[in-house]
Amino acid sequence: MMNYFNKENLNDVKILDKSEYPSKSPAKEKVSKDVEKLIKDLKIKDNSVLSFHHHLRNGDKVLNLVMKEIQKVGIEGITLMASSLFPVHKEIIPLIKDGTIENIVTSYITGELADVISRGGLKGNIIVQSHGGRARTILNEEIEIDIAFIASPSTDNMGNISGVNGRNSCGALGYAMADGIKAKKVVAVTDSLIEYPNYPADITEDYVDNVLLIESIGLKEGIVSGTTRVTKDPIGLKIAKDTLKVMEATGLLKDGLSFQSGAGGTSLAVTSYLKDYMIKNNIKGSFASGGITGYLTDMLEEDLFTSLFDVQCFDLEAIESLKKNPNHLRMSASQYGNPEVSTVVDNLDIVILGATEIDRNFNVNVTTGSDGVLMGGSGGHQDTAAGSKVSIIVSKLFSSRIPLIKDKVDVITTPGSTVDVLVTERGIAINPLRKDLIKSFEEANLKTVTIEELKKYSESIMGKPKDIKKSDRIIGLSEYRDGSILDYIYAVEE
Numbered sequence: 001m002m003n004y005f006n007k008e009n010l011n012d013v014k015i016l017d018k019s020e021y022p023s024k025s026p027a028k029e030k031v032s033k034d035v036e037k038l039i040k041d042l043k044i045k046d047n048s049v050l051s052f053h054h055h056l057r058n059g060d061k062v063l064n065l066v067m068k069e070i071q072k073v074g075i076e077g078i079t080l081m082a083s084s085l086f087p088v089h090k091e092i093i094p095l096i097k098d099g100t101i102e103n104i105v106t107s108y109i110t111g112e113l114a115d116v117i118s119r120g121g122l123k124g125n126i127i128v129q130s131h132g133g134r135a136r137t138i139l140n141e142e143i144e145i146d147i148a149f150i151a152s153p154s155t156d157n158m159g160n161i162s163g164v165n166g167r168n169s170c171g172a173l174g175y176a177m178a179d180g181i182k183a184k185k186v187v188a189v190t191d192s193l194i195e196y197p198n199y200p201a202d203i204t205e206d207y208v209d210n211v212l213l214i215e216s217i218g219l220k221e222g223i224v225s226g227t228t229r230v231t232k233d234p235i236g237l238k239i240a241k242d243t244l245k246v247m248e249a250t251g252l253l254k255d256g257l258s259f260q261s262g263a264g265g266t267s268l269a270v271t272s273y274l275k276d277y278m279i280k281n282n283i284k285g286s287f288a289s290g291g292i293t294g295y296l297t298d299m300l301e302e303d304l305f306t307s308l309f310d311v312q313c314f315d316l317e318a319i320e321s322l323k324k325n326p327n328h329l330r331m332s333a334s335q336y337g338n339p340e341v342s343t344v345v346d347n348l349d350i351v352i353l354g355a356t357e358i359d360r361n362f363n364v365n366v367t368t369g370s371d372g373v374l375m376g377g378s379g380g381h382q383d384t385a386a387g388s389k390v391s392i393i394v395s396k397l398f399s400s401r402i403p404l405i406k407d408k409v410d411v412i413t414t415p416g417s418t419v420d421v422l423v424t425e426r427g428i429a430i431n432p433l434r435k436d437l438i439k440s441f442e443e444a445n446l447k448t449v450t451i452e453e454l455k456k457y458s459e460s461i462m463g464k465p466k467d468i469k470k471s472d473r474i475i476g477l478s479e480y481r482d483g484s485i486l487d488y489i490y491a492v493e494e
Contacts, residue, residue, distance in 0.1 A: 031157050031193070031211045038212055039069045042185065047077040047102075048146040051138075051183060053176035054084035054108075055151070055163065055312050059222020062151035062189045064091040065214065071100045079103040079124075081145060083134060083175040083333075084377070087111030088222065096121050104476075105143065107131050108377035117475065118373040120491040126374075126476035128367055128413075128489070131175065131311070132337020132345070132383040133481035138178040139334060142483065148183035150176045150208075151217045152190040156198040159188050159208025164200065164323045166192030168220045171292075171313025171322050173202035177332035180207045191217045202330060224315050230272050230295075231265030235425045239394050240269035243352065243423045244277060249444035250390050250437065252349045253277065257285035259305075260345075260384055261352040263293055263314045266394050270352050271295045278304045289336070289344050290380055292328070297321035300328060309344045311336045311380075337383030339481045345380070345387030353381055355395045355422075357409040360451055362416030362431045364393060365409035367478055370402045372468035372492040378413050382481045385418040390437070397424040397458045403465050405455040410468055411478050412487040427454055469493040 032038045044050070050070075052063045063082060068091070070078065078101045082089075085104075090112040095101045097116075103124035104117070117126055129137065137143050150173075154166030161180075163173040168191060180186050180203040187210045188203075231237060247253055247270075259274065261267045272295060278285065279302075288296045289309035294317025300308050307327040313319045322328045337345045345351075356376065357365040364385075369375040385391040397404050404424065420437060422429045427449040430437050441448055469492065476489040 027158070030159055030208065031213060033213045035065065035069050035212060035214060036072070038187070038210060039066070039073060042147060044070060044073070044075050044147065046075055047079070048075070049079045049081055049143060051081040051145045051148045051179045052083070053150060053173065053179065054082065054086065055170040055173055055175065056168065056218040056220065057223045058086040058088045059219035060086065060088055060151060061216055061218040062149060063089055066149050066189070067092050067095055067101070071095050071098070076100060077102045079105065081105045081143065083131070084108035084379070085110070085113055089113050099123055105129065105134070106377065107134055108379050110375050114374035118492050119494060120471070120473060120475060122475060126489065127479055128377045128476065129479045130337065130378040130382040130481040131333045131380045132339060132343065133479060133483065135178045135332065135334035136338045136340055136481065137483065138182050139338070141182065145179055145183040147185045147187060148176070148179035149187050149189055150180060150203065152188040153217070154192040154194045154198055155188045155190045155211055156194050156196040157211065158196055158205040159211050160196070160198040160201040160205045161188050161203040161208065162198050162200055163202050164319065165194055165198060166190065168192070168217050169319055170220050170223055171319040172310040172330045174311030174331055174336060175333050177203060178334055185209045187212055189214060189217060191215060220316070223313065229265060230268045233265070235396055236266040237269055238425050239266055239396070239423055240273055242428060243270045243392060243394050244273045245446055246392060246421055246423055246428060247274070247350055249441045249446045250350065251440060252389065253283065255284055257283060258347055258349045259285060259288045260290040260348055260388070262354055263291055264354050267352045267354065268293065268295055270394065275299050275304060289348065290384070292318040294318055297325070297328065300325065309336070337380060337387070337481065339386070343387065345383045348384060348388035350390050350392065351384040351388040352392050352394055353385065355393045355404065357406050358393060358395070358404060358422060359406050359409045359416070360455065362419040362422070362451065363409050363412045364414040364416070364419055365411050367411040367413045367489070370400070370465070372410055372470055372490070374489070382414045382418070385414045386481065390420050391418060392421045392423060393419060394423050397426050397454060398462050401462050403455070403458040403462050405451060405458060406465060411489055413478060415480070415486060422451060422454070424454060426457055429454055
């Protein structure tokens with residue numbers, strides 16, 4: 001490249017002749033209504049990496065539609081980089097079996113598709129990442145996305161994508177942002193074409209190559225699941241009340257509190273009790289973050305938090321809040337939890353998380369169920385446990401006659417070194433690594449037990465859990481947010 005700051009070289013610079021002056025640049029036509037033609041025009045090759053996001057959750061239709069069209073073309077060996085996969089995606093099981101899809105990289109997977117993969121149905125491997133880890137992988141180009149198909153609640157003819165406009169608005173599009181930035185090609189798939197400019201845009205036109213207009217990208221009602229409601233179970237409510245006592249004992253329930261909770265019934269009960277506590281004690285928090293629910297937007301509107309950081313909306317109330325409230329802030333998955341940059345999770349005081357299993361070293365599994373079958377994944381579990389000042393696991397001591405606490409969890413999702421407190425209906429256990437919390441709880445006269453005592457009690461009631469029958473075949477890996485490997489995922493025996 002010529003160094004234009006070297007004056008001696010300026011005479012060597014070629015000046016355009018008048019005949020070479022550029023003409024006006026016409027706007028690029030991006031909109032297509034023919035999915036079959038677009039797939040062919042994209043010239044997708046075997047072994048390509050294709051990405052999708054999950055903000056429509058179990059209401060998504062885009063992944064199924066696009067992947068079936070790719071199957072028709074005869075493309076094989078695809079690596080599917082979907083931020084999460086839900087029961088609705090069972091339609092791509094035939095693509096797993098015929099080799100159209102060879103590998104999967106995701107942060108969460110559940111349903112019949114997960115069952116097929118758990119039994120060895122995937123020809124390649126599955127990598128389960130955290131949300132922050134996925135963003136890190138994409139932005140570092142450790143996995144290069146060939147084409148990102150972004151389910152877009154609305155877009156204009158130039159590709160400005162907004163999650164809050166359109167008939168299937170799903171709110172913040174935090175998990176699709178890294179894909180939009182780094183994919184070699186980006187296709188906005190929409191059922192709502194809005195007059196230019198479509199705003200506020202989560203992903204802007206300069207990152208979008210094509211717009212595909214289809215009949216329906218899905219159903220936004222599928223965002224809501226049965227878990228996004230406060231539990232009415234007396235045991236769950238007891239755990240939630242005890243969790244509030246734990247939070248109080250940490251000394252963090254004061255002005256400036258930052259907080260995150262999952263969307264499970266017990267976790268939402270904790271949020272509900274926290275709301276009452278903050279009102280009673282005249283506490284105003286800094287921010288709440290993560291997947292946002294109506295419970296948190298109510299707290300924002302009641303001035304209990306200054307702002308919300310939203311990476312995805314968990315219910316329709318959250319979508320409406322994002323539309324109207326300037327303090328309800330969008331964030332990307334990278335801003336949320338990328339371990340290589342300063343992120344929101346690093347500023348969290350308290351996070352409330354669930355567990356399928358936990359072991360005596362406080363390692364947590366939320367990736368596989370008691371039968372060893374894939375039924376979840378880290379999502380933001382690893383990210384928030386690592387970043388927060390105090391991570392609290394809330395769970396029943398046994399469920400469906402299966403004890404929570406094991407000698408060793410089936411798959412390590414979140415390492416015990418980042419897990420601080422376990423709250424069950426039979427007691428509170430503190431990770432021995434957190435000597436500061438042990439002291440704080442003693443000063444607060446909050447009774448605790450060891451995790452070994454909880455384990456012994458549960459086994460006295462339910463017996464020791466049987467080992468899960470696994471084959472010797474490794475079908476995937478549980479990846480930590482920094483790219484290191486926490487554990488193997490084995491196929492279950494038939």
